Amino acid sequence: MLESALFTCGRCxxxxxxxxxxxxxxIIPHRGDEGRFWDRSNLQCLCKGCHDRVKQAEERRGLHG
Structure with missing residues (x-):
């Protein structure tokens, strides 16, 4: 998955x-849903900074899933 994204963050x-x-x-949190967990179309490459700060903050605000 990281290879197909050319090791490039989808955010920044x-x-x-x-x-x-x-x-x-x-992209949409799986929250234990095995189908969503393994769905490759639900994955994106993010750098740690974007994932740990931006994406997690959005999820806490209820902007995803």
Missing amino acids: GHLEGDTSKLVADH
Whole structure:
């Protein structure tokens, strides 16, 4: 999944060569739904910064799922 995104964050566009700094993020949180968890169309590549700050803040505000 990270390869298909060319190791580029889907939010900020940062190209990251260190895969430990990238996250395969669920666009719509799976919340235990196995089908949604494994659905590749529900995944996006995010850098750790965008995932841990921006995306998590959005989820806390109820903007996803």
